[in-house]
Amino acid sequence: MEPKQPGNKKMPDFDKLNDRIIAEIPSxxxxxxxxxxxxxxVTDNNPYYQSRDINDPKEFKEYFEE
Structure with a gap:
């Protein structure tokens, strides 16, 4: 049986979203x-910051400044 209203047609495909950080569930x-x-x-004494591994430093700073 098909659902009557399967969803919003304007909703983007979840697999194509690139503006979110999806992390593993902590133990x-x-x-x-x-x-x-x-x-x-935010880069001072931050264990997640290693300048050679960060692709977008501006995005990194915005994430930790929230």
């Missing part, structure tokens, strides 16, 4: 808190 709960003691530059 343990995690709490991340940003404080006034954090460095102003």
């Amino acid at each position: 343990q709960p995690m709490l991340v808190i940003k404080t006034n003691l954090d460095p102003k530059n």
